[in-house]
Amino acid sequence: MTRKRRRLHVALLGLLSLGTATALVLTAFEDNLVFFVSPTKIAEEGLEPDRYVRIGGLVEEGSVQQLEGNRVLFRVTDLAHAIPVTYDGILPDLFREGQGVVAQGSIGADGEIFVAREVLARHDENYMPAEVAEALQASGQWRPESGQPPPR
């Protein structure tokens, strides 16, 4: 019985120290685990040209402009700061105003416009049929944290 008790204690202690070590490592590498940075962080820290980053946020309402060819200009916002982004390519199906987006690229030569080489759409955790979304919108019960009401 004592040997089993001892093995139990060793296992618990081992798991505890393993957990602590993992937590420390993950905290230390936090910057690398983050998939994208917010426009606010970039506004605070600036962005050197040629630094390849991902910026994430929402596609600002009414900001999407079709330019010549496949080129598109839009603003990525976290509702505090916004960054203008250009992209030349095919956008994912979920790319919409008010929806989440992650743009990968670097700041352009003018230091103002972010030139994206890849644009990924991000969606939220809400799933519902279109009729329900419309009904919620019509009755004014649409929760703003659920993102943009359905298009139409």
Place this chain on the structure above:
Amino acid sequence: MEALLAFLDMGGYAAFVWPCFGLAAAVMIYLFVASRRELKAREARLEALRAASPRRRSGAAQREAAS
């Protein structure tokens, strides 16, 4: 017929939706069949051994045979 085609089309996402369900079905059916077949093969093997040497039927005889 049109309804069937619309269903198969999956709103234009057929190339993503159907492989998902197909892959899941293939993997899960394979694992089930393989696991069952392995069990049956081992059962048969043990049964054949028992039939071949009746002495092994009891635990005592088994230990005797092993020593």
Place this chain on the structure above:
Amino acid sequence: MSRAATTASESRSLHRFANPARFLRAADAVYPWALAGLVVSLGIGLFLALFASPPDYQQGDTVRIMYVHVPSAWMALFVYASMAAGSASYLIWRHPLGVITAKAAAPVGAAFTFLALATGSLWGKPMWGTWWVWDARLTSVLILFFLYLGYIALMNAFENAERGQKAASLLCLVGVINLPIIKFSVDWWNTLHQPASVSRIGTPAIHESMLWPLGLMALAFTLYFIVVLILRTKSEMLNARLRALGVADLGGR
């Protein structure tokens, strides 16, 4: 051993399910019910998932991928947690059944993890615009897949079966640390993958008409795990008996 002696010790009565003979009796009793439940829940679940549920207001019909993807991912975590429990009971209390069931469960868990990754990829391409990204959620699930493969490889790496069992069980326990990382990766760091919809504080963020097929498919996947686990555990026990008799195993791996 007398009945009085069994009940005298609290821990012994707690561990009574670790008895292999008792497990076999319970497994044989459960098996037909689990199989019947699997057929029924899978039938209704698939019907709802493919025909009788609405497309999503944003994601259209790709939302149907969720009914395979999410239960697979849940089971990938659940199977690993059960294997860890079995491994702990083997390493600490030397219950042979702990390691036998964990070994039997490993390929099932690996299969579920593979399905979660593959269906996620098929969902990510049309919706996110990419098959794969190295964000914290996707990467930690890929690590889970390699933990399963590592467990299976270690289990079979040694001439001496017991050494393989101990090494693999230890790996399984160490890997447990990955489970909270997977679960909370979407909350701790920003990821391309969205946060949890069902197991969040408050009400689920999935409409009822989509929650039903999801729940039924999750039930079906759980019953599938129980069914295959029973088959594989019994097979593993027979294999141990064959090995004890000194007979080469013909039944496969």
